Structure formats: C-alpha cells, structure tokens
Amino acid sequence: MKTLKKRNLFILFFTAILTIMLLATGCNQKQINPKTREDFDAFTKEVFVDQVQSDSITLNYTLSKPEKYGIKNFTPTLGEYTLEENEENLVKYENYLKRLKDFDYDSLTKDQKLTYDILKESLSLNLNLGKYPLYSEILSPTIGFQAQLPVLYAEYNFYDKEDIDDYIKLLNCTDDYFKQIVAIEKEKSKQGLFMNDTAVKDIIDQCNTFIKDKKNNLLITVFNDKVSSFKGLTKDEIRNYKKANKDAVLTSVIPAYENLISELSKLKGTGKNAGGLCNFKNGKEYYKLLVQSETGSKKSISELTDLLEDTMNHNIAKMQAIVLVKPDALDAMEKVKYKLTDPKEIINYLKTAINKNYPALNDVNCTIKYVDKSLQDFLSPAFYLTPAIDNYADNSIYINKSEQFDQSTIFTTIAHEGYPGHLYQCVYFNEQNPAPIRSVLNFGGYTEGWATYVELDSYSLAGLDKSVASLLEKNMAATLCLYARVDIGVNYEGWTKKETGNFLLKVLNTDDDKTVNEFYKSVVEEPGNYLQYTIGYLEFNELRDKAKKQLGDRFVLKDFHEFLLKTGPAPFDVIDNRLDSWIDAQK
Structure with missing residues (x-):
C-alpha cells in the first residue's frame, strides 16, 4: 500500500508540474497550421508523381495502379540519359529544395518531419x-544498366492487357536509349574519363553472352510463358503478342546490345586511367559524394577508414581467440554443412525462427525464381526484386545457380534476400503506409546495410555449432571490411594493384595474383558498391550499441529492430536523431 500511495503522489506531482509548464509556455507556443500539413502532403505527392514517371520501369515497379495517382495515358519510355537531362534535373531539384524549405517545419507532423529531413538531404x-555528370558510370559487368535490364524486362509486371502493349512499346525504346548511353561514353572518352580496357572487355563479354542465342533469348521465352498464362486473352x-514481342527483341533490344558492343570496342584503348576514381581530375571530390550517396553515412x-580497420x-x-579455445572449429567452418539448402524450406523456417528478435510480419507471397x-x-548469387508499393504482397527472389556459387551454403544468402532481409524489411515498411515519396528515394546504405546486418545474425539461426557460427559471422564481417577498405584505398588513396597486393599480403598473408586481381578489378569497375553493404551494416551496429549503452537492462533487441524498420530507409544521421527520442521513450 505504501508503494501505491507513493505512485499516486508521484502522478499528482507530475501532473501539477506539467500543468505549470503548459501555463508558463502556452502564451509563447507556436500555433500549428493544419493547412501546412495538407500542403506538405500535396507537395510530396507532386514530387512522387513526377519522379515515378521518369521512366516506365520505375513506374511499373512502383505502382500497380498508377491511375489512382492521376497517372493516365503514360507514354512508354526508358527515360532520358543526356547531359541536357541532367541540367534540367538540377534545376528541378533546386526548385523542389526551395519549395521544401518554405514549409514551416514546426507545423509538420512527426512523420512529415521525417520525410522532410530525408527529402532535404536527398535533394541536396x-x-x-x-555537378559531376560524366564521373558516374551507368555501365559495369554486374550492377550496370545493361546487365540489370534483361531481368527488369523479364520481370516487368503485367497487371492488365494495357501493360503488355506498353511493354512491347518499351522494348522498342531500347535501341534509342542505348544510343544515348553511347553518346555519353564518347563524351567521357573526349574528357579523359572513359573506363579502362578491362572493364570494357567485361561489359562486352556480358553483352555477348546475353545475346548469344538470339532466337531463344530469355526475353522471348519468358514473355511467351507469361503471355500464354495471362487470363482473358484469346x-x-x-x-500476335508473341510475334510483336519477338520482333521487338530482334529489331530493337538485340541490335541495341550489338551496337553497344561495337561502339565500346571502338572506344577501347581511350581510357587513360587503369586505377581508381581519384586518378581523375576532381575524382576525390566525386568519390566522397559517391560514398555518402552509397552508404547514407556522414x-x-x-573516419570510415578507421572504422573499417578497427572492425576488421x-x-x-575474435576469430583467433575462438580457435585457441576450440582448434577444431576452424576446420569445421571450412567444411560447414547447413541443415537446410532448399530456398523455399529456408524461407519457411526463417519466417518463424526470427520471431524472437524481430517484430511480426503479415504473411506474403514469395516466389523463388532462377x-x-x-x-x-x-x-x-541471389537478388530480391522490390514489389510495387500498392502490391507488396507479391514478392520474388532470384537464385543464381551458376557453378561459381556454392548452393549448399545458400542459407545466409536467403536470409539476406528474404527473411529478415530485403523482403521482410521492404514489406514491413510498406505495411506502415509511408508517404509514397519514400519509395522513390534510394538509400542503399540502409537497405543493403540492413540485409547484411541480418545476414550476419542468421549464422546463429542456422543450427550450427556456436563456435562455428561465430567464426563464420566474424569471418564474413572481416571480409566485408577488407573489400570496403580496398575500395577506399584504390578509389580515394590511389592504391596501385601492387599496393593492393601488399595490403592483402599483410592482412590475408597471401599475394596470390588471382585474389589481388579480383579485389582490384571489382572496386575499379564498380566503386563504392561494397561500401553500402559494409558501412550500412556498421552504422546499424553503432546505432544498436548506442541504444544498448544508454538503456542498459531496458534495451530490448526486438523493440530496437522495430524502431529501425518503422523509420525505414533514410540517411543514418536522420535515423540517429530519431533514435535519441526513441531511447528517451524507452526510459
């Protein structure tokens, strides 16, 4: 009874204090204007509708029913890839930023303030x-536009008959768009910013492989299957659709790749830089912006270099300490066998295995494709295709059954792409009904960082020996840091291939030419790519450590994950600012 009385007295005392505070500050409190909130929603919707119509692929993968957003009679297009378009976009972004800053921030809701902060950073x-339009590279062997386009075409959504018509029209835009890419590459060559010969060869090899069997090209075979099973067609x-699609593939898509091969072959040898971005004029300045864009880290x-080396x-x-105590663990790690190797079985298992530390998610469809x-x-090795925001119950994960990837160790890869990785994070966020503008703002550091963060956590869910699971996790983390460190070394510090080899010899105790070439080539051809995985993962670790330190026994990992997932993709400084409020609420 004494405790109850004290508790009641505290409530009364707190209420009195709160009343006094409200009376003291009420006269000076800023009036909230509801119209501001309505105008802000209208503004962000306007930006969303404009951005989502930049090209047909963005529109198709973002909305299943664009007409609900007033988007009708959209002309199929791959967009524009020209210097003039870049200038127009800069003017547009400046206008958006000016209009954004005109809003009274204090009058916005909590969610609107979050959108405001994210949009402001993204536009800036x-x-x-x-300012560096010729420094970015749209072509690369793995993540380049020409490598991704076939999958994006193959997975183009047919929600109704009109989508099929639009798709075929879109295929016929391919040749013109690739010509714009070639024009930019020629300009890069003139300005001394063209890629090196190794990158050219790898891109040409990728293009040749894709168009090798013209009559049985995947865009023909996949389309035939899709249109045959489409309900309502005679x-x-x-x-007629099969014929129109085949004609478009043979007269526009494949010629576009053939022309790209021909033009790149002509440009081969004009690249003046066989190393990292920093070897270009203003390359360091561009790389710093690229890193910020890829990672979402300020x-x-x-600071990133120190973080990577310290973590590595x-x-x-930690690995050495484990092996000292349990020497057999190292051999077991190298010969590890996962209990589950079938992707569908792994997904079904992870759906429930993650329940302890991750918030519940409504069940959705997930189709495994190859x-x-x-x-x-x-x-x-695998990838997840983000679904439309108004149709996020249907999801697809692609598995690459190439011999270069070990399918027996696919457990953690499925965790990365599925649960609790990309699929889980994407669906959970969409369930919060966020502002549509959030879906067209790209934050690879958050999305890939989250998927990497949970992938490393999944070793503990795989049913492995604890020491082996810990070794695998720490080996993966160290390897990620190693790649990211080489990325910075080559692209910012100017490491040569020899200097890269010396660094790997120091860390890995190997100077194998194949290993050195793999590291060097990957970060030269696709700079910053590894950083979004690694730095994103490390930023999440720092957020978790901060919350654990300040909350102590009150820290609940599941609740922390819920906070991250509800906040959604954003720059990490924006998330960190919200974390302070979340920590206070937990206290």
Missing part, C-alpha cells in the same frame, strides 16, 4: 552529385 546530395491475341573518409582487426582477433543461363556469369 543529388544537386552536388549532379488465342489470336496471344499469337562520416568522413578518414577486432573480428580477426537466373537465366545467359545471365548467370555476371549476376549476383
């Missing part, structure tokens, strides 16, 4: 990156 960064319509390059050394030391043979050599 795009404006800065837009036999004549199916036959840390300086030197920490994990290596990468076509013509793309296997150049695509990732």
